[in-house]
Amino acid sequence: xxxxxxxxxxxxxDPTRRTIVQMLAAEDMTIxxxxxxxxxxxxxxxxxxxxxxxxxxxxxxxxxRERINRLEPKGMAPILDWFSYFDQFWDDRLANxxxxxxxxxx
Amino acid sequence: xxxxxxxxxxxxxDPTRRTIVQMLAAEDMTIxxxxxxxxxxxxxxxxxxxxxxxxxxxxxxxxxRERINRLEPKGMAPILDWFSYFDQFWDDRLANxxxxxxxxxx
DNA sequence: CTCATGTGATACCATTTAGTATCATATATA
DNA sequence: TATATATGATACTAAATGGTATCACATGAG
Numbered sequence: 001x002x003x004x005x006x007x008x009x010x011x012x013x014d015p016t017r018r019t020i021v022q023m024l025a026a027e028d029m030t031i032x033x034x035x036x037x038x039x040x041x042x043x044x045x046x047x048x049x050x051x052x053x054x055x056x057x058x059x060x061x062x063x064x065r066e067r068i069n070r071l072e073p074k075g076m077a078p079i080l081d082w083f084s085y086f087d088q089f090w091d092d093r094l095a096n097x098x099x100x101x102x103x104x105x106x
Numbered sequence: 107x108x109x110x111x112x113x114x115x116x117x118x119x120d121p122t123r124r125t126i127v128q129m130l131a132a133e134d135m136t137i138x139x140x141x142x143x144x145x146x147x148x149x150x151x152x153x154x155x156x157x158x159x160x161x162x163x164x165x166x167x168x169x170x171r172e173r174i175n176r177l178e179p180k181g182m183a184p185i186l187d188w189f190s191y192f193d194q195f196w197d198d199r200l201a202n203x204x205x206x207x208x209x210x211x212x
Numbered sequence: 213c214t215c216a217t218g219t220g221a222t223a224c225c226a227t228t229t230a231g232t233a234t235c236a237t238a239t240a241t242a
Numbered sequence: 243t244a245t246a247t248a249t250g251a252t253a254c255t256a257a258a259t260g261g262t263a264t265c266a267c268a269t270g271a272g
Binding site: 006009010012013015018022025073076079080082083085086 | 112115116118119121124128131179182185186188189191192
């Protein structure tokens, strides 16, 4: 199994991390900037960022003494791929439904 | 914030639960049937099913002494809704997926 | 009725998780 | 250079999580 899939799903399981993802969708931010917007310590925010990074959902650009955290849309791919499994599932159910209707008409 | 969103994300964060979801996509199953396919006790599987139910991802039909667990595609909606926030970041795969669900519901 | 089967529920355990506090290190800046 | 700023890293804690063992209860089959 793709290890990125598990890390990505786990990264999004926490509400704080989902909020961080949404914030980074609006603009790149340093750890300090993110910490300003939460009621928790910088160390806690840093841990969340590590989990998001493990999940491939963000990248970090080191700029001097700052770390610019940036959303990595590509990291969402494993999750969407997983969901696409059910695209087939839904299509099949629709096909079955169609078939049932056609049988009924005959 | 929608409480279903957190429960749904949490439900999918565990690999065993994601596998259960895929199994139930293939066919409805009782707890005993699911337990046969995992190397863990029935109690553990039951706990996973409770989490999946809390997340709105499955429904249960009680039939005599059996409990038929069934995938609830509607439960995926909060997750897909959350992802739709990021429309600007990726292609139309998500939109297609959502459309498939909605078609199925109608 | 009796008994096997399918499940619910509880207590318990080890590990992970989300958080804090604290100290160390690197880099701007006065 | 001296100091403030931005972050890394570690140790610690409480609570959540994933699992087992075990007992109780309801239902179907002989």
